[in-house]
Amino acid sequence: NGSGDQDGSTLFVKNIASSVDKDMLSEMFPGSTEIRMPTKHDGSPKGFAYLEFDDPKKVKKYLETKQGRGA
16 A cells, blocks of 8 residues: 655555565565655554655556555
């Protein structure tokens, strides 16, 4: 599950399992230039991430192909 931002360069991915890390997201979403995974005060992941891309077309492609799919 995810959505893009207004300028189309950020993909918001939610419902991420606690076992998923940045490396796994990078493999699932090739071409990302930055991955931000917010954490709780105890350091555990909040279950969502922001993935930055240099090409808004990649964000659109991932929205079309991965929306609603489990990671």
